[in-house]
Amino acid sequence: MLKVENLAKYFSHIKAVDGIDFQVREGEVFGLLGPNGAGKSTTISLISTLCPPTRGEILYRDKSILKEPGALRQKLGIVPQDIALYPTLTGYQNLSFWGGLYGIRGRDLKQRIEEVAGIIGIHDRLKDKVDQYSGGMKRRLNIGAALLHRPELLIMDEPTVGIDPQSRKHILDTVLELNRQGMTILYTSHYMEEVEYLCSAICIMDQGKIIASGSRDELVDLIKGQSQVALKLEETGPDLVAQLEKMEGIESIKAGEDEIIISGENIEALLAPIVSRINETGHHILAMGLKKPNLEAVFLHLTGKTLRD
Numbered sequence: 001m002l003k004v005e006n007l008a009k010y011f012s013h014i015k016a017v018d019g020i021d022f023q024v025r026e027g028e029v030f031g032l033l034g035p036n037g038a039g040k041s042t043t044i045s046l047i048s049t050l051c052p053p054t055r056g057e058i059l060y061r062d063k064s065i066l067k068e069p070g071a072l073r074q075k076l077g078i079v080p081q082d083i084a085l086y087p088t089l090t091g092y093q094n095l096s097f098w099g100g101l102y103g104i105r106g107r108d109l110k111q112r113i114e115e116v117a118g119i120i121g122i123h124d125r126l127k128d129k130v131d132q133y134s135g136g137m138k139r140r141l142n143i144g145a146a147l148l149h150r151p152e153l154l155i156m157d158e159p160t161v162g163i164d165p166q167s168r169k170h171i172l173d174t175v176l177e178l179n180r181q182g183m184t185i186l187y188t189s190h191y192m193e194e195v196e197y198l199c200s201a202i203c204i205m206d207q208g209k210i211i212a213s214g215s216r217d218e219l220v221d222l223i224k225g226q227s228q229v230a231l232k233l234e235e236t237g238p239d240l241v242a243q244l245e246k247m248e249g250i251e252s253i254k255a256g257e258d259e260i261i262i263s264g265e266n267i268e269a270l271l272a273p274i275v276s277r278i279n280e281t282g283h284h285i286l287a288m289g290l291k292k293p294n295l296e297a298v299f300l301h302l303t304g305k306t307l308r309d
């Protein structure tokens with residue numbers, strides 16, 4: 001449905017997007033997972049034709065979005081990361097404004113606003129001004145604005161950043177429900193739990209490049225045989241990391257202020273020596289747990305960083 005080919009966007013010396021290829025197939029929830037600054041928003045701006053690429057092509061059903069932006073924009077629903085709402089207007093007026101921009105008018109518009117309000121679950125607040133909405137409700141309304149014209153492909157840029165867990169859950173469930181009803185969705189996030197939960201196809205992005213892609217299980221297979229242990233300490237330090245690095249069987253160590261994540265093959269067998277080594281260095285373990293392989297571990301394995309570094 002959507003094909004991105006050798007797409008790049010440079011801002012002088014910054015390679016925000018640096019030659020990426022991916023394909024979103026009809027009917028799937030496709031996830032673009034990467035840390036802040038990976039290039040996700042820039043990719044979405046390029047697909048939305050908000051800015052021209054440095055090079056590359058974007059095809060929607062085999063037609064170039066770059067060459068025919070007007071015709072194809074109507075097929076896309078874009079949920080930008082920044083809330084695009086008028087705070088002094090009501091929810092209804094905001095939806096009405098956005099619907100009007102898409103050429104929906106009169107009774108059709110009224111009916112569509114009612115339907116969309118039901119989908120995003122803000123029916124009882126439509127008459128309130130948006131500046132009285134919670135952050136989560138604003139995000140939901142932002143999603144509603146992108147749904148009014150019944151797009152075929154919904155593109156969502158980190159739609160759950162900075163909101164309460166209840167609204168977050170509502171948004172995730174809405175994504176799944178829209179997809180169940182036949183909508184294709186491109187979803188970007190730096191929350192690996194969301195991407196694992198929602199997406200059947202995933203690209204992991206870092207520093208403008210796609211560094212891995214596949215289903216969740218295919219990606220986790222990249223670290224087959226690897227396991228991780230997370231240790232909570234009063235504090236970590238370079239001395240501790242240096243001591244652990246000397247141990248055989250440890251492949252990578254990621255140390256935060258009070259947490260350390262150690263990866264390696266069959267790390268379970270190394271737990272006792274790891275604990276002894278930590279005790280020898282005078283550090284105190286407060287908690288310890290084995291981590292199941294997940295996309296965070298894949299990202300750490302590929303980049304040496306965590307998604308929220």
Ligand SMILES: Nc1ncnc2c1ncn2[C@@H]1O[C@H](COP(=O)(O)OP(=O)(O)OP(=O)(O)O)[C@@H](O)[C@H]1O
Nearest residue numbers: 011014015016034035036037038039040041042043
């Ligand atoms: N208009 C711009 N001018 C200069 N640099 C930019 C511009 N837009 C983005 N960048 C840079 O491009 C890189 C990618 O940014 P982008 O916003 O696409 O990342 P992201 O993965 O969406 O992260 P975030 O979630 O923080 O938005 C960053 O280094 C960013 O600072």
